[in-house]
């Protein structure tokens with residue numbers, strides 16, 4: 149089997165105001181490397197042919213730290229679906245598998261990403277990386293059908309109590325066929341609790357077109373995101389414990 153080429157889109161346009169720091173969120177250091185640097189190194193292992201980082205406020209800092217980085221600008225943070233849409237023109241005629249990652253989810257492993265991308269083949273147009281956290285908090289929930297196939301993702305703010313009881317959560321990381329993402333992203337609307345263009349809505353749209361959507365399951369640690377100094381310190385601690393055995 150020849151594997152389709154992989155391109156990556158790293159979302160990093162969020163302000164990261166909860167870090168309480170002038171330094172851009174993804175430039176904070178975890179285990180001796182910036183969070184963005186970690187994601188970029190992981191992508192190197194994957195041999196992604198292209199990588200676009202979506203930047204917004206504070207992008208001058210990112211450009212200064214990574215002058216060779218390929219970026220696209222998202223001026224206002226209208227949601228993850230909008231952010232990916234902003235990146236697509238940067239991928240020109242690319243027609244392989246696109247991986248969407250977050251710049252503030254630094255511990256994702258190359259093997260996990262390759263396995264996720266490999267699920268996208270035949271009539272499977274998308275693959276979503278889920279996880280089962282100890283505390284599912286406000287994560288998006290993965291709604292599956294009787295056969296266990298992914299039907300849609302519901303954001304916590306829009307979920308019913310029954311949907312909130314689902315413990316399979318969205319990591320935010322997904323892989324999808326470039327042509328399908330290009331066609332469906334403009335169809336995402338913002339008529340939801342947050343008034344945002346949710347990338348997660350692409351699942352229901354793809355399903356309505358008859359595509360299959362696969363899921364994979366990650367270890368909670370590798371999909372942990374960082375929003376505050378306390379979360380960064382906690383992840384640093386976990387990283388040390390992991391390294392110790």
Ligand code: UD1
Pocket residue numbers: 159160161162163202222224225226227228229230231250251252286287288289301303317318319320345346347348373
């Ligand atoms: C998102 C997912 C949710 C998932 C969670 C995992 C959607 C709609 N929801 O929610 O299902 O459980 O992540 O952590 O996708 N960003 C931009 N531009 C934007 C908005 C976001 O670049 O306009 C970037 C942020 O910088 C961040 C990432 O995208 O790195 C995720 O954004 P965030 O606001 O944290 O999404 P959640 O609401 O947590």
Ligand code: MG
Pocket residue numbers: 373
């Ligand atoms: Mg978040």
